[in-house]
Amino acid sequence: MTTGHVFIATSLDGYIARKDHSIDWLENQGTLSEEHGYTQFIDSVDRIIFGRKTYEVVLNLTADTEWPYPKPVIVLSSTLTNSDIPPHLTDKVTITNQTPHALFETLDQKGWNRVYIDGGITIQSFLNKGLIEDLIITTLPVLIGEGIPLFGNTPKDIHLQLIKTTQYPSGLAQSHYRVIKEDS
Numbered sequence: 001m002t003t004g005h006v007f008i009a010t011s012l013d014g015y016i017a018r019k020d021h022s023i024d025w026l027e028n029q030g031t032l033s034e035e036h037g038y039t040q041f042i043d044s045v046d047r048i049i050f051g052r053k054t055y056e057v058v059l060n061l062t063a064d065t066e067w068p069y070p071k072p073v074i075v076l077s078s079t080l081t082n083s084d085i086p087p088h089l090t091d092k093v094t095i096t097n098q099t100p101h102a103l104f105e106t107l108d109q110k111g112w113n114r115v116y117i118d119g120g121i122t123i124q125s126f127l128n129k130g131l132i133e134d135l136i137i138t139t140l141p142v143l144i145g146e147g148i149p150l151f152g153n154t155p156k157d158i159h160l161q162l163i164k165t166t167q168y169p170s171g172l173a174q175s176h177y178r179v180i181k182e183d184s
């Protein structure tokens with residue numbers, strides 16, 4: 001059964017980017033250069049699902065550098081198609097407008113079990129459909145006042161179990177939550 005997993009950094013006030021999508025507050029803090037489990041996490045997943053907006057930011061940031069993702073990336077979008085993928089990424093990225101459930105069925109049939117879900121709207125959409133198993137949220141000690149939130153409206157309460165919280169010397173606080181399934 002394919003399961004969704006989140007590994008994301010937020011400001012202390014709960015934002016994943018500024019409104020203009022800039023993540024200077026992530027880069028300038030120097031905190032994320034400290035090893036905080038990303039390598040182990042990315043090694044543990046079979047595929048990465050990005051929302052279209054996250055993909056576009058990554059595309060911009062990596063225009064002059066190597067594509068940083070070691071696992072195939074699937075981009076969810078109703079406005080882009082595979083023909084929009086730049087030639088150097090056609091073997092690394094695919095674009096789909098499948099619904100989250102349909103996409104997970106496709107991935108399941110291919111035996112891809114653990115999927116990294118990234119992007120605020122995208123995480124919310126998978127979370128609300130019960131497709132996220134756990135979230136590792138790394139909080140930076142900075143308030144940015146406004147921005148793109150990690151979480152948004154939920155049609156009903158979502159309960160989580162805190163598995164552990166780790167404090168890093170640079171000031172990062174990382175919490176690992178498991179989503180409590182309704183039938184458990």
Ligand SMILES: NC(=O)c1ccc[n+]([C@@H]2O[C@H](COP(=O)([O-])OP(=O)(O)OC[C@H]3O[C@@H](n4cnc5c(N)ncnc54)[C@H](OP(=O)(O)O)[C@@H]3O)[C@@H](O)[C@H]2O)c1
Nearest residue numbers: 009016017021051052053054057077078079119120121122
């Ligand atoms: N702090 C961090 O660690 C971190 C991590 C990741 C991203 N970010 C930041 O987050 C920002 C982007 O997040 P976001 O919340 O604005 O957007 P997002 O989730 O990255 O992308 C949203 C878009 O994804 C597509 N999409 C999502 N779910 C879909 C579904 N179920 N079916 C079809 N399409 C779907 C839609 O694209 P269409 O409009 O094309 O249909 C939607 O507009 C960026 O600035 C990025 O840098 C930060």
